[in-house]
Amino acid sequence: MIRLLLAEDHHLVRGAFVALLGAEPGIEVVGEAGRGDEAVRLAAELRPDVALLDIDMPVMDGLEAAERLAAVAPGCQVVIVTGHGRPGYLRRAMEAGVRGFVGKDHPAAALAKIIRQVHEGRRYIDPELAADALALRECPLTPRELDTLRAAAGGVPVSRIARVLGLSEGTVRNYLSAAVTKLAADNRHAAVRHAKEMGWL
Amino acid sequence: MIRLLLAEDHHLVRGAFVALLGAEPGIEVVGEAGRGDEAVRLAAELRPDVALLDIDMPVMDGLEAAERLAAVAPGCQVVIVTGHGRPGYLRRAMEAGVRGFVGKDHPAAALAKIIRQVHEGRRYIDPELAADALALRECPLTPRELDTLRAAAGGVPVSRIARVLGLSEGTVRNYLSAAVTKLAADNRHAAVRHAKEMGWL
DNA sequence: TTCGGCCGATGACATTTGTCATACCGGCGG
DNA sequence: CCGCCGGTATGACAAATGTCATCGGCCGAA
Structure with missing residues (x-):
C-alpha cells in the first residue's frame, strides 16, 4: 500500500484528486495540505511514501516544500504537479531531487501509474515539459x-x-x-x- | 439521474472531477470538454441537465460559453467554477443566467450537492465570492x-x-x-x- | 433641439524611464 | 597580487510616458 500525501491549495481540486487517487487500488491518501509549509509539517509527522505537491500554493510553494522534504522526510519520493509549464520550474525540481514532474494537462488516467513508478524509485518527467526545459537557456540575470x-x-x-x-x-x-x-x-x-x-x- | 457536462482545460483536474462526481449516486458525466467552444458544441449535441464550466479555458472561456449555452441548450443549468475570485466574473455569470457559482477553494464535498440543487432549479452562490461581489463598484472605464x-x-x-x-x-x-x-x-x-x-x- | 458623454486628434509640457560612461569597493580565481 | 565581476553610485542625455487643454464629430437622453 502506497501512503500518499497530497498538497494542493484549491480545496475543490484537492478533493477531486483524493477521489481520483483514493479509488486507486494500492494507494492510500494519508494526509492533505493546502500550503507548502503544512505539507512539510505533515510529511515529517506522517512519513508518507510519496508526496504529490502542486507548485502554486500560498505561503510556501511546492518547489520549496520539495527542497525541504528531503531533510525532514528522507525516503519520501516527491511528484510535482504544475499548472504552468515554466521551464525553470523543472530545473529547480530536479535539483531538489524530485522524482516525478507532470503538468496539469497530463492525462488523468496516468497519474496513479506515475505515483507507483516513482514509489518504486523510478523517475517520470512529463515529456511535454521536458522538451521545453531542454530548450531552456540558463537565466542570464544576476x-x-x-x-x-x-x-x-x-x-x-x-x-x-x-x-x-x-x-x-x-x-x-x-x-x-x-x-x-x-x-x-x-x-x-x-x-x-x-x-x-x-x-x- | 442528472446528466452532467464537464468543461475544464486541465486534463488532470478534469479527470479528477470525473472521479469525484462520477462516484456520486444520481450523477452521470455524459461529456467532457477542454475548451469553451467544445463545451457549447457538446451541450447542443448531448443536451445535458447541468454543465459545470471552468472559467479559465483557452479559445473560449467559461463565461462566454455560459452565455451561448442559453441559446443552444435551453434547460441546461450552468454551474461556474473559477480559480480566481474576480468580482466582475460573478456579475457576468449572473447576467448570463448561471445558477451556480463556486470558487476552487470551495469544499469539495459540497460540489455534488450544489449540482443537485441547481438541477432542481435553485441557485447556489459561493458566499465567499458573493461578499466580494457586493462590495464591487461598477467598472468606471469606457x-x-x-x-x-x-x-x-x-x-x-x-x-x-x-x-x-x-x-x-x-x-x-x-x-x-x-x-x-x-x-x-x-x-x-x-x-x-x-x-x-x-x-x- | 440642446446638452452631455464618448470617440478621436493635436500640441505643449512635465515627469519618468531607458541608456551610457564612469567611478569606487569587495571578493574570488588564477 | 592582479584582473574581473558584481554591487552601488553619479551625471548626462535621449526617448517614452503621463498630463492637460482644446478641438470637432457623433449619438442618445432630456
Missing part, C-alpha cells in the same frame, strides 16, 4: 537584477522600488536597464513578463 | 479605455498599441491616462493589474 525585476512587478515606479530595496534610483534604473537588455525586452514590464514565463522570477 | 488597457498588457509600448488599435499615439496616451486616473493607479501597468484583479479586463 541576483540583484532578479530582485529588482521582482520588485518592479505590477507597475511599481522606480522611486518606490528604490525605497523598498534601499538603493538609489539610478542604481535601480541601471539594473532594470541591464535586465531589459539581457532579455531583449521592450521595457521592464515586458522583461518581468518574460522572466515570469521562464520561471526565473 | 469600452475604448478597456480596449487600450487590454492592448497595453504585458508592457507593450504605446507606439505598438496605437498601430494595433489603429489610433494615433496621442489618443492612446489620452485613454491610458484617463484609465490610470479613474483607477487611481501609478501608471498604466498598475492600472492593467488592477483592472485584471477586478475582472474588468
Whole structure:
C-alpha cells in the first residue's frame, strides 16, 4: 500500500484528486495540505511514501516544500504537479531531487501509474515539459537584477522600488536597464513578463 | 439521474472531477470538454441537465460559453467554477443566467450537492465570492479605455498599441491616462493589474 | 433641439524611464 | 597580487510616458 500525501491549495481540486487517487487500488491518501509549509509539517509527522505537491500554493510553494522534504522526510519520493509549464520550474525540481514532474494537462488516467513508478524509485518527467526545459537557456540575470525585476512587478515606479530595496534610483534604473537588455525586452514590464514565463522570477 | 457536462482545460483536474462526481449516486458525466467552444458544441449535441464550466479555458472561456449555452441548450443549468475570485466574473455569470457559482477553494464535498440543487432549479452562490461581489463598484472605464488597457498588457509600448488599435499615439496616451486616473493607479501597468484583479479586463 | 458623454486628434509640457560612461569597493580565481 | 565581476553610485542625455487643454464629430437622453 502506497501512503500518499497530497498538497494542493484549491480545496475543490484537492478533493477531486483524493477521489481520483483514493479509488486507486494500492494507494492510500494519508494526509492533505493546502500550503507548502503544512505539507512539510505533515510529511515529517506522517512519513508518507510519496508526496504529490502542486507548485502554486500560498505561503510556501511546492518547489520549496520539495527542497525541504528531503531533510525532514528522507525516503519520501516527491511528484510535482504544475499548472504552468515554466521551464525553470523543472530545473529547480530536479535539483531538489524530485522524482516525478507532470503538468496539469497530463492525462488523468496516468497519474496513479506515475505515483507507483516513482514509489518504486523510478523517475517520470512529463515529456511535454521536458522538451521545453531542454530548450531552456540558463537565466542570464544576476541576483540583484532578479530582485529588482521582482520588485518592479505590477507597475511599481522606480522611486518606490528604490525605497523598498534601499538603493538609489539610478542604481535601480541601471539594473532594470541591464535586465531589459539581457532579455531583449521592450521595457521592464515586458522583461518581468518574460522572466515570469521562464520561471526565473 | 442528472446528466452532467464537464468543461475544464486541465486534463488532470478534469479527470479528477470525473472521479469525484462520477462516484456520486444520481450523477452521470455524459461529456467532457477542454475548451469553451467544445463545451457549447457538446451541450447542443448531448443536451445535458447541468454543465459545470471552468472559467479559465483557452479559445473560449467559461463565461462566454455560459452565455451561448442559453441559446443552444435551453434547460441546461450552468454551474461556474473559477480559480480566481474576480468580482466582475460573478456579475457576468449572473447576467448570463448561471445558477451556480463556486470558487476552487470551495469544499469539495459540497460540489455534488450544489449540482443537485441547481438541477432542481435553485441557485447556489459561493458566499465567499458573493461578499466580494457586493462590495464591487461598477467598472468606471469606457469600452475604448478597456480596449487600450487590454492592448497595453504585458508592457507593450504605446507606439505598438496605437498601430494595433489603429489610433494615433496621442489618443492612446489620452485613454491610458484617463484609465490610470479613474483607477487611481501609478501608471498604466498598475492600472492593467488592477483592472485584471477586478475582472474588468 | 440642446446638452452631455464618448470617440478621436493635436500640441505643449512635465515627469519618468531607458541608456551610457564612469567611478569606487569587495571578493574570488588564477 | 592582479584582473574581473558584481554591487552601488553619479551625471548626462535621449526617448517614452503621463498630463492637460482644446478641438470637432457623433449619438442618445432630456
